[in-house]
Amino acid sequence: MSKKPEATVKTVRITRLAHKGDGVAETDAGQVFVPYTLEGELVSASVQGARAELKEIVEPSPDRVAPVCKHYGVCGGCSLQHMDEASYKDxxxxQVIDALSSRGIETPVDDVVVCGKGSRRRAVFAAVLAGHKVLFGYHTAKSNRLVDIEECPVIAPEIMKAVPGLRKLAGVILPRKGELKFTVTTTQSGLDVAIGGLGKTKDKHYLELSQAAVENDFARLTVDGETIIEIRSPLLDMSGTAVPIPAGGFIQAALSAETTMGELLAEGLSGCKRVADLFCGAGTLTFRIAQFANVHAVEGDASSLKALDLGLRRAKGLKKVTTERRDLFRRPIVAKDLDNFGKGYDGVVFDPPRAGAHAQAQELAKSPVKKIVAVSCSPASFARDLRELLDGGYEIKRVVPIDQFLHSPHVEVVALLERSA
Known part of the structure; x- marks a missing residue:
């Protein structure tokens, strides 16, 4: 087994930023990636192979700003707090332009729509015992170590306010070894808390779990998929419909991002009468589409479809909505079914997980569907899927990046496409 190279302190010049936000320096030994740096900066770093740890900013960039969180540089979540607004948006x-270019796609890309601070309505924490102390927070970058957080400017204030109570609960139920995951979501009814990793030991903690939920006024507390107590049904407003979300189920990270997506849907699907909403989740976009078109919503997760169906029972003034449980990775809707002898869909929306929707994009490329709205949290898989659609005869009308992952290198992207005449 080869030994790792020893760390050496070097002074290097950052020439560009890599796609994950690390600065890249060109050295005699090859490229070196230095986190928390900006293009043009001269920095001192402890270099070990292709990775480095920042020691000092020798010549700072004029685009550098003071971070807004005390945990910056230790917590693994917000790696771009040192960038000013203009360079951050650029x-x-x-990220989107480069991903598209890598697939030979040259098209205008809109300015980034940025969500505000404190807009993340879901946070995923970890908890672990360190001796007699409970650590509750986020993992450090590229490590299993935990940062015991005291503040977090990106998440909703009501989530941060609940952290002391969650930390106290963790101290009661944590196993001696291993860690627990706490997924906390803001809803119209209060916080929805889902704990993962407790396993068989949850049986002896029912009382403490229930008491903690009541004391902290959680809407619902779930452990490893089992509802311990539901005081109020956790509801999310999806385009005017209150939808009871599944524990830990997919939602858009920020409400303002969901609103922007809804506006783009209305633009991209203008004139459509029958729309397929693929990878629909609990109806994040379904209810918006149903305001102007009939919708067939397709999703592989049973709990998400159940939530959507429950929401439909509460909905008023919508067009017809049908649902189907289907694994679109294994069984994409094929071109002939999208057409249905000329009586099929004139619009399609797809919003898949990070892996993208390659198989479904291949079928869409062979279909006569007139308008498509593609949504993705991964520019790389997004560009790959768009390449299939363009090769199949579609044209890009608009590409819009949406930043609902504030201070991170991640970006959401929406594209509006139409089939060429």
């Missing part, structure tokens, strides 16, 4: 937009 970086996010360039």
């Amino acid at each position: 970086f996010k937009r360039q």
Whole structure:
């Protein structure tokens, strides 16, 4: 087994930023990636192979700003707090441009739509015992170590306010070894808390779990998929419909991002009468589409479809909505079914997980569907899927990056496409 190279302190010049936001320096030994740096900066770093740890900013960039969180540089979540607004937005937009270019796609890309601070309505924490102390927070970058957080400017204030109570509960139920995951979501009814990793030991903690939920006024507390107590049904407003979300189920990270997506849907699907909403989740976009078109919503997760169906029972003034449980990775809707002898869909929306929707995009490329809205949290898989659609005869009308992952290198992206005449 080869030994890792020893760390050496070097002074290097950052020439560009990589797609994950690390600065890249060109050295005699090859490229070196230095986190928390900006293009043009001269920095001192402890270099070990292709990775480095920042020691000092020798010549700072004029685009550098003071971080807004005390945990910056230790917590693994917000790696871009040192960038001013203009360079930050340019970086996010360039992520999309570069991904498209890698697939030979040259098209205008809109400015980034940025969500505000404190807008993340879900946080995923970890908890672990360190001796007699409970650590509750986020993992450090590229490590299993935990940062015991005291503040977090990106998540909703009501989530941060609940952290002391969650930390106290963790101290009661934590196993001696291993860690627990706490997924906390803001809803119209209060916080929805889902704990994972307790296993068989949850049986002896029912009382403490229930008491903690009541004391902290959680809407619902779930452990490893089992509802311990539901005081109020956790509801999310999806385009005017209150939908009871599944524990830990997919939602858009920020409400303002969901609103922007809804506006783009209305633009991209203008004139459509029958729309397929693929990878629909609990109806994040379904209810918006149903305001102007009939919708067939397709999703592989049973709990998400159940939530959507429950929401439909509460909905008023919508067009017809049908649902189907289907694994679109294994069984994409094929071109002939999208057409249905000329009586099929004139619009399609797809919003898949990070892996993208390659098989479904291949079928869409062979279909006569007139308008498509593609949504993705991964510019790389997004560009790959768009390449299939363009090769199948579609044209890009608009590409919009949406930043609902504030201070991170991640970016959401929406494309509006139409089939060429």
